[in-house]
Amino acid sequence: MSTVLTVEDFSVDYAVEHPVHAVKNVSFELARGEILGLAGESGCGKTTLAYGINRLLKSPAVITGGRVVFHDAEGADILLPELDDKALRAFRWDKLSMVFQGAMNALNPVTTIQAQLEDVFKTHRPYWKKADRVERAGKLLETVGVDRSRLKSYPHELSGGMRQRVMIAMALALGPQMMIMDEPTTALDVVVQREILREIKRLRDELGFAVIFITHDLPLLLEISDRIAVMRAGEIVEIGESTELYTNPQHEYTKKLLGSFPSLTGDRGAFIRSGVDETAGGDATRASSGHEQATSVATSTGGAA
Amino acid sequence: MRYVAQKVGFYAVALFAALTLNFFIPRLLPGDPVDILLAKMQQKGPVSEATVTSLRLLLGSDSDEPLFSQYVQYLGNLARGDLGISVSYFPAGVSTIIGQAIPWTIALIGIATILSFVFGVGLGTLAGWKRGSVLDNFIPVTTMFQAVPYFWLALILLYVFGSILRVFPLSGGYNVYEATPGLNWTFVQSAVLYGTLPALTIIISSVGGWLLGMRNMMVSTLSEDYIVTAEAKGLSPMRIRQSYAARNAVLPQFAGFAISLGFVVSGSIVTEQVFSYPGIGNALFTATQNNDYALMQGIFLVITLAVLGTNFIVDLMYGFIDPRTRAKR
Amino acid sequence: MSTIDLGQLADPNSPTGDSGAGAGRKGLTRVFPHVTPKLWVGAGMIAAIALFGLVFPFVVQNPQAISDVGLSAPSGDHLLGTTQTGQDVFAQLAYATRGSLLIGVLVGVVAMALAIVFGVIGTYVGGFVDEAFSLFSNVVLVIPGLPLAIIVSSYVPQKGLVVIAFVIVITSWAASARVLRAITLSLRSRDYVAASRVSGEKTWRIVAVEILPNVLPVLASQFLFAVIFAILAEAGLSFLGLGVSGQFTWGSMLYFAQNGLALRLGAWWWFVPPGLMIALLGCALSLMNFAIDEIINPKLRDQTRAGVSRADRKRLARAEAAAGTTEGATA
Numbered sequence: 001m002s003t004v005l006t007v008e009d010f011s012v013d014y015a016v017e018h019p020v021h022a023v024k025n026v027s028f029e030l031a032r033g034e035i036l037g038l039a040g041e042s043g044c045g046k047t048t049l050a051y052g053i054n055r056l057l058k059s060p061a062v063i064t065g066g067r068v069v070f071h072d073a074e075g076a077d078i079l080l081p082e083l084d085d086k087a088l089r090a091f092r093w094d095k096l097s098m099v100f101q102g103a104m105n106a107l108n109p110v111t112t113i114q115a116q117l118e119d120v121f122k123t124h125r126p127y128w129k130k131a132d133r134v135e136r137a138g139k140l141l142e143t144v145g146v147d148r149s150r151l152k153s154y155p156h157e158l159s160g161g162m163r164q165r166v167m168i169a170m171a172l173a174l175g176p177q178m179m180i181m182d183e184p185t186t187a188l189d190v191v192v193q194r195e196i197l198r199e200i201k202r203l204r205d206e207l208g209f210a211v212i213f214i215t216h217d218l219p220l221l222l223e224i225s226d227r228i229a230v231m232r233a234g235e236i237v238e239i240g241e242s243t244e245l246y247t248n249p250q251h252e253y254t255k256k257l258l259g260s261f262p263s264l265t266g267d268r269g270a271f272i273r274s275g276v277d278e279t280a281g282g283d284a285t286r287a288s289s290g291h292e293q294a295t296s297v298a299t300s301t302g303g304a305a
Numbered sequence: 306m307r308y309v310a311q312k313v314g315f316y317a318v319a320l321f322a323a324l325t326l327n328f329f330i331p332r333l334l335p336g337d338p339v340d341i342l343l344a345k346m347q348q349k350g351p352v353s354e355a356t357v358t359s360l361r362l363l364l365g366s367d368s369d370e371p372l373f374s375q376y377v378q379y380l381g382n383l384a385r386g387d388l389g390i391s392v393s394y395f396p397a398g399v400s401t402i403i404g405q406a407i408p409w410t411i412a413l414i415g416i417a418t419i420l421s422f423v424f425g426v427g428l429g430t431l432a433g434w435k436r437g438s439v440l441d442n443f444i445p446v447t448t449m450f451q452a453v454p455y456f457w458l459a460l461i462l463l464y465v466f467g468s469i470l471r472v473f474p475l476s477g478g479y480n481v482y483e484a485t486p487g488l489n490w491t492f493v494q495s496a497v498l499y500g501t502l503p504a505l506t507i508i509i510s511s512v513g514g515w516l517l518g519m520r521n522m523m524v525s526t527l528s529e530d531y532i533v534t535a536e537a538k539g540l541s542p543m544r545i546r547q548s549y550a551a552r553n554a555v556l557p558q559f560a561g562f563a564i565s566l567g568f569v570v571s572g573s574i575v576t577e578q579v580f581s582y583p584g585i586g587n588a589l590f591t592a593t594q595n596n597d598y599a600l601m602q603g604i605f606l607v608i609t610l611a612v613l614g615t616n617f618i619v620d621l622m623y624g625f626i627d628p629r630t631r632a633k634r
Numbered sequence: 635m636s637t638i639d640l641g642q643l644a645d646p647n648s649p650t651g652d653s654g655a656g657a658g659r660k661g662l663t664r665v666f667p668h669v670t671p672k673l674w675v676g677a678g679m680i681a682a683i684a685l686f687g688l689v690f691p692f693v694v695q696n697p698q699a700i701s702d703v704g705l706s707a708p709s710g711d712h713l714l715g716t717t718q719t720g721q722d723v724f725a726q727l728a729y730a731t732r733g734s735l736l737i738g739v740l741v742g743v744v745a746m747a748l749a750i751v752f753g754v755i756g757t758y759v760g761g762f763v764d765e766a767f768s769l770f771s772n773v774v775l776v777i778p779g780l781p782l783a784i785i786v787s788s789y790v791p792q793k794g795l796v797v798i799a800f801v802i803v804i805t806s807w808a809a810s811a812r813v814l815r816a817i818t819l820s821l822r823s824r825d826y827v828a829a830s831r832v833s834g835e836k837t838w839r840i841v842a843v844e845i846l847p848n849v850l851p852v853l854a855s856q857f858l859f860a861v862i863f864a865i866l867a868e869a870g871l872s873f874l875g876l877g878v879s880g881q882f883t884w885g886s887m888l889y890f891a892q893n894g895l896a897l898r899l900g901a902w903w904w905f906v907p908p909g910l911m912i913a914l915l916g917c918a919l920s921l922m923n924f925a926i927d928e929i930i931n932p933k934l935r936d937q938t939r940a941g942v943s944r945a946d947r948k949r950l951a952r953a954e955a956a957a958g959t960t961e962g963a964t965a
Contacts, residue, residue, distance in 0.1 A: 452916015
């Protein structure tokens, strides 16, 4: 099958005093090897959705409905909500792994990188010998551009970018078919961010895993994803191919989101990003592409871009 | 390495403070202890000049020598192991008495404290891991035990197990009639039997503290991000509990262990008195009853050294188990 | 770097805002949203004990009056029996409660004052003062308390209540100072404190207005610890014959009971009550400490059984059941 994950009608509630519908009837498909971006502002439910898929939610969050089906490359279809504990543990990381934001807290502060990579192997590949585990761990680090000697380091001894690379390496350990990345670059500065993104893309091209990339940073997704889903208040309001979404947004919210990011070109204070000028009243002149708009503005002010 | 240097520096200062304190207390407080002591001693037998001098150095009196040179001589005496002569066990030297009593105390406290720590932390791990379980309801009970004075608990245990049930002996460190001290089985057996009640007292009183502390830390730790990562990795619950949660939660307990040692030593003094256990605490008690200042000072010094030493070792170990301390900014 | 709030609501690990256990209840729980019954039980017990100590000495018999019914069991005349010399145990207990509580509170207050000076003020001022105070606290902490108290106590012939309290204070303030120091360190670097400093507020004002109120819950908890520690220490000293002379305390009662061979002779009524009172007070203080702990540390709240209210549990059960049926339908 060319789809690796099917999510149908998935809903999650927070069962508190006034129940919060964090995820409302979300449906989408993830194709094998695809990078699907999941964008939205804070509190829209993207992290809840991600955790929900992998059944990592803790009370008071409750999955109130829907299907999550993982289409294993080895043939079987796995219904995620119905796995028992043991099967779920075997499934996790082997077929679906995750990269979390803020790797400082996501890595165990008192054990070495090597130990943390090794325990994945000890759990999922118990028949491997120590030497093999260490070898594979070293190889993983090198894959993401971290020197093998870092195996013996502790998380606090690494820089932010390095830690994130380690997390990615760890996620790749068992050769999963898909990864969920939750704001993996948000805590990093832009230069490092770019490197990490390139790394992810390169690895995807090489190894062929699918990615759900969650972030609030929509322009970032425009760079890296194949398709983008925009989420708002628990629902997916628009989903489509990246370039298409950027040039021809359908939903009002998508347009708003796109228009909210300041552009590097154009007039100051206008917050113009794409072809949509939010500050101009009514349906003022709309250029067919943002590039034209920016150029025309630059010309009118007499300066070269 | 900076960490080790810091610790060495600190304990050196603490040691210096303890020695100085020991030097000044008898000199600052009212009364002239030396005269009292000498009077008592002379009742028991002849007192040599050397003894008088060393006593004066230890406890101070109206001598013409400047304070500072007295201090230096005092330190010198200490270095040679001369802690004076005891009044209650005249003419035995203080060092001898302490030397005989210390192994008992170390054995008792050492074993009891370690057992408390292990039990408390172990139970605390379980209590924190399975929230809302049966163990949670035990906590108020064990904490109540913490507030019970050691000796009260000791006496009750003694009453119940010694007098009524006659399971354990009423006093002493070992059966003086049947066993002789040494590395023989009879002696060890006897020592263990006699030491059980005192040890039990200490353990019951202190388990609660470790349990509660560990449980609270486990609860805090379980909401950390790396626990979620561990779960997402599909690791077994046992592994998560031990290598991820407990391993992190135990750190503050370790730090607290050193401090608690001081308190356990204090509590054991009274416990030993209750059980007439031949340890340091009992000796201290006898000393206070007889105004045996030299022995008291000596014991205080030794206790302080022991506590400082143990603290130092635990601190070093902490630096070993928590890698973050090694990289102090 | 300004961090955009990354989906706080969507973070499954944090309970949504304040809509946890307490907000559903009416009345008091709205003012003290996270207070559990533990606080009231503990406070109630303490109030009862305090009342006993304050009021009863006026209504009981003379605790020092000897009679010839030595070591008699509890009866109509003597609610808790008599001592070896025929003194009324119940009366002694009432006076002893007052004595012990006095010491406890006295030590608690002075120890807290010292802890604030060395822990909070010293830490806030920073620099050399901070280093010196911290070193001092740590050294005092590491020197064993009771042996020191024993030694000092044995040199002083006249042991009034204040003297004993003083001796105990010396050995008990350091632990709290350390805890307060840790809290102050973290508060010192908070933004609102920096803001006050920049706007030129005087140091003492910042400490009093910005820092101390936030330190209060921990201070309260430490105060309770100090009280029970003081009472236990006093009991220990008394038991060794080094305690307060001339006044009744729980410790002195135990001393006399032990010397009168109370337990060996089976006179449990003399020996058990004082120790039991200490235990009860300790239990009450612990309960209050638990409750304060749960207020300070939100993570502890929802975890214990008491933290999750019945209503919430029902709600959760309903939601899970609903999820179960839906999944079954689509499977």
